[in-house]
Amino acid sequence: MGSASSPKKASRARAASTSAGSSSALPASVSGFTVLPVIYASSATHILYARAHSAPKHSDAKGKQKERAAALPEGRTLFLVNVPPDATERELTVLFKPCGTVERVVFSTGGGGAPQEEEMLEDESESEDDDAHESAAGSEDKDDEDVESRPKKKRKVAEPQAPRVVPLPSPPIRTLRRTGHTAYVVFLDSSSLARALKPPQKPYTWPVDKEALLGLEHYASLYSALRPPLDVVRAHADSWMEAFEYEQAKKKHESKYNKGEAIVDEDGFTLVTRGGAYGKTLGGGVGVASKRFHEDQSGAGSKRRRKDKKETKEKDAFYAFQIHEKKRKHIIDLKTRFQEDTAKIEKLKERRKFNPY
């Protein structure tokens, strides 16, 4: 427990009463989730909710589903809810050690926050769907959970001759996620999963990884980690740009279309596109002027035309009746406005607003 167990004398009495009661009287499961109490400190018990992971039934993107199935094999993947915000893979592995060996841990959300949250859907199965996107990416770098700081591009440049990107240093720094988030624990075999889903005899104890710092030390190391030595920055930036240019060149090479050439499909139609620099798309095709340019042109023209039209229009203050109509409208407007004002004041009056003191 380390530093976490420093005493909270004041709240202990109250907290102890609830936790002592709860550990005995807690339900074994909630809405199909196994309740796994985890002892934080002598006074506090955290609750993990666990369920066996099952792939979503509906199939929207088949390829992806397969990919996901590989990442989160059914039968030995545990779906965890309410994971502590500071949990690391190591800590979860140690936590479930009594049940069996953990192959890997996949966290659903990073520290990112809001944007992902919006996508999260009420339905749990759907949300798994979403989680799986993450895991697809996450599973590749399972050996190092903090690779997020490493550019993703690197993975896509898989060709042997591609220049290697020198990574920025990434010391083991905890990522704090939002409270109540979820994670997948993949066991080596399915028997461990069963063991994990059984309500435990006695609550687990949360293991704190001493190597991943917390508190002041965490912030100090984070601060220095974000300020790497200049030569490392340089090496990283240069190699990354090299890789980028290589890939750009490759893309261009691979691209079906070349700049300036018209794109003609099987039926013999020429593709006309808009955009790109100077009205030409990068990929080719027959360029037309950009939309704004087009609008500006036509806008200017139409304005002039409208002006011409106006002059030929009927005069609206020529006949006597027109003048009368206009005046009538004017005074009716006056009256409506007056009535609106009066109504407003009446409303204010009701709120006793006109008593200055």
Place this chain on the structure above:
Amino acid sequence: MALNLKRKRGAQVAPKAKRLHADEDAISHHSSAEESMGSGSDQDAEEEAWDGIEGAAAHTHETSAEAGPSGSHIMKPPTGEELRKIKDASELFRSTSFKSQIDAMLPNVRPKYDKSQSLDAFLMSLHKLLMELPAVAPQHPLHASRTLSKKGIDVPYVRPFPTEETNWKVSFEKPSEIMLAGSWITKTAVKAKDSAPFTVDVAIEMPSSLFQEKDYLNGRVFQKRAYYLGVVAAAIAKAKSTLRCELFYESVSGDPRRTCLVLRPIPDDTHKSSSKAHTHVRIIPFIGESPVPLQRLSPARSNIRAAVLDDESKEEPTPLYNTAYMLMTTPKAHLLHIHALAKNVPSFADALTLLRVWANQRGYGLGSRMCVRGFEGKGMWWASILDLIVNGEEPPPAGLGRKGTKRKPLGKGLSSYQLFKAALDFLARHNFGDEAVFVKSRDGHRFPPSSYSSHEAVFVDATSSVNLLADVPLASLDTLRYDAQATLELLDHALLSEDAFAPLFLREHRDLFARFDVVARVDLSSVEMRAVSAQHVADHGSAYNAAVAQLVSTLHRGLGDRAKAIAVLHASSDVRPTSQALPTQSSIVHIGIILDSDHAFRLVDHGPPAEEQESERTRQFREFWGDKAELRRFKDGSIAESVVWDVKNADERARIPAMIMRHLLARHFGLGADAVQTWQTEFDTLLKLPDPISSLYQASSASVGFKSALSAFDALVKHFRALDDQFPLAVLNVSPVSPALRYTDVFVPATLAIPSRSALPKSVSYLPAMEIIIEFEKSARWPDDLRAIQKMKLALFERLASILMSAVKGLQATVVLGERTERTEIEDEAALDIITADGWAFRARIWHDREATLLDRIINDQPHVPKALRQAKTGEDARERQLALHARELYTRRFIHAPRHHRAIAALYHRLPAFANTVRLTKRWFAAHWLLRGHVSEEAVELLCAHVFLRTGPPLTADVATNARTFAPGSKERGFAQVIEFLKDWEWAEGLDIMLDNADQTAGDSPTAAPTITSKDVAWSLRTSFDPRGHMWTSSGPNAVVARRVTTIAKATWECLNGLENGTSSVKAIFHHPTDHYDFVIELNPALSTRYHQKLDADTSVWAPKGKYANAIARDAAASIMPSFDPFGMFYGDLAHVYADTVLLFHDSLGGDRIGAVWQPNLRSARPFRALGGFSSIPVQKDAAKGKEKDKGLVVLNESALFAEIQRLGSTLVARIAPRDTQ
């Protein structure tokens, strides 16, 4: 002529109407309208409009009649009568809503005459009682008073009191006339502030047989009046059975010569209405026919003979004495005059009511707190202002040199609002100190105008007998003028504030701190006037009045053009029991000064030159200033008497007016430091680091001040520019965006050179990094990809860092990858930390405008597809779009708006001297209440303050001349108070338009309507010309909960500020944050903070060296300077992020060592379990849950686990977590 024309037009229209349709209704209606028009106003232009509408009205009336009943649901055009009303309202009253607001208000401030039957009965019995009073034979005054004091009535004799040697006698006869006078009977009464009752004045005429010709001398007439009053009082006291009332004396303005009797009717059970009418009756004795020839009472005459006093020098005029005498003769004449005015001028009563409500709201009237001195019992004066406007001025007698009057009478037909505005205009323009005013009177001047020369301000009423302003200090009139100007300014610029009504009439403006730049609370109990003649005191009637009058004029002279207005404020005089002869007044007065910031902070006051060493002027100068006056030689070679105020820093310079005030009060009134209380110093300390720290800085010769921060910035820019040949891209622009570089940082920037930083203890070592933005020249070599751009920035920073470090000695530069571990890759994150050799830290970012286009492309990748046809985004794309939206918002804020905001705010610093310090104080306030940065951004505070400074004045222009007319606060204390006042009343749901300088807009690109992701609960909308939606600086808070909190705190603070006036609170209390409403408070370990020294009332022992060796901790300090390293701030940020949906967190970003938390209210109760509930939960215990809900799986917030978690996350940072019940 005008009338003729009208007739003709009317005649033309009439046949036309007939021709169209011979509808009798229309014609009769038409002719009635015409009649009313004839009696209406006489402006030609208006007639034109009338005619047109008239014709149309007739016409349309017919058409609608023709249309028949089927068209009845259509809006009917207004009738002529209605039209006139509408027209009147909009043309004569500024706007229709303004008029209806006036109409709604007027009944509320007037007495309800229909409920005054019981009062009438009371007055009848009073009349009867008085008329039946028996006469008292002449007797010696002391003897007479002894008889009365047996009945519990003390005769209010005035000084000098009658003695045994007195050889005149007092007597009583029943009044020769009793009449109702004053505002009650002319129906011009206006409710006074602080629920003071209406006053019904009963004037009783003392028979002339009581007086002799010589009585005007030495106050004898006042003694006789006092006895008369005493007899009446005794009679009323005796008749308590028939006349149920309480009996008091009251002295107007505390002048014993103007004592009168106040009767407060006791409501009997049968007539409840009497208590509702809320009136009291005042009995004022007066003299009908003056037994004294008028010329003896001319203001220039001396009527207090030196023989009586010890002083037997020359006879000085006794203007106040004479005025008091004259006031005894005027009640009847005034009554008749006002009655005539009200009859002749239809809107007189309304206009007078408006004027007096306006004045009452500003403390020019009666009230139990903060009234400007001199305006008690001045009802006649307010009426006379309108008299002057309607009837004009009395021309001076021929041959006096002055040409005819400048003010022309305005006529009787004006509306009440127009009259009111004309009165304000008069008050705003007229300089009472320069020029006397004589209202047009029937019989010309009674006294020659020159005889008023001993009066400070002259405003002679229409009866030409009294100077109504005789006892009003000139300084009070300056304050009045300032207020009138400010009000006019508001009315003229009402486009910005649609609702001008509330600030004009409904809102109270008596609050000292929001009203005056310098406020002092003076205890007059120990006052000792330095040089004062007995004559002076005798003229003023009491020593107190003489002292206050002297005080005002001394300050007025001493401050000169530094102050626009000076006011002495105190509660108006109250009633006293009849056993107490002389009025007493509270010894506490407040002095308020409105500064003229062009002159207020001048260091030197010049006196007469040295050549006049022996002259009277020099002697006076020396006498006035005392030991402060000295002979000095100035740069231009002149030698002159002068007063020099030496100051050490800007804070002290801002205190010069207060220093002058203190000096003068001490010299001339013997009021030492303990008798005069000001608050500036206390406010100043809020913005300073604690003394041990600042001396630490001084000891190591730190560079301190906004100026040195700016010059460090300039030096850095120079270095950038010098890079040209070594760096691939030329630096185009470097813009500062830090508060420290626009004078609005809470603390004055200060830093130590790198080597000497080791002396700083860790907990006070915070070094803020000032943000700057670098713009490089355009280049085609930038990659056209967002991720690549970010990497490119890294590369550029690296180059910049190494080149700078090699080029500039002592400079340190580090590339910063971002704020947190994970990268979004498309967002601008990288920065360059630079620490100059002097120890200034900067954080530079690169602005590349291509980013915006690329981000927009991700956000809206199908610009040519209509919205409805666009494909819904799924999965990765939607995610990417969200990230791009984030990045785009950050980009817009960081690179487009921040530099603009910076320029606008920095410009305000130069134009409004008090602005920057107000912002600093306000930021301190927000921080002290745990809101700054976490919920309210610094920029939002700056905008709020800018609004307060810019709302009254005209939009700022470049030239300084127009700024002289600004009504913006002249000191930070007043600015702060106004911000608080504004926040307290601000209905933030409506947002706010801020008139920032928009000169910048033409240069920059127009505001882009880029889609942003502001969450729904953004409460504040601060709209400026370049941010029309107003969410740029408020998108991350405050939300509605916090916004309501701000309002609540502002209200509490406002109460505290008012408490300062009467000494029931302190400046510290304003900045003290109560924590008992937080659900739990996380207490942090202050020793681990880096900015603990910024905390209010920081405990110095925290950073005191501990351990055996003083140099033990200093080892690694020099090696790593960490700009902007603030573990508490980072911890707070992390907690706020992790528990965003669970708790609302508050923290003082300026060195606070506690974090307050409030649970999200909806989490407190049990709720069904959800996999993505977003909070740490624990299942409800089975036995506690009801059987029916069992299978739903209810969960509740797991508080104890959450505390343990926070404790673990914070590790050593967290000292204790205190839930509410244990605090």
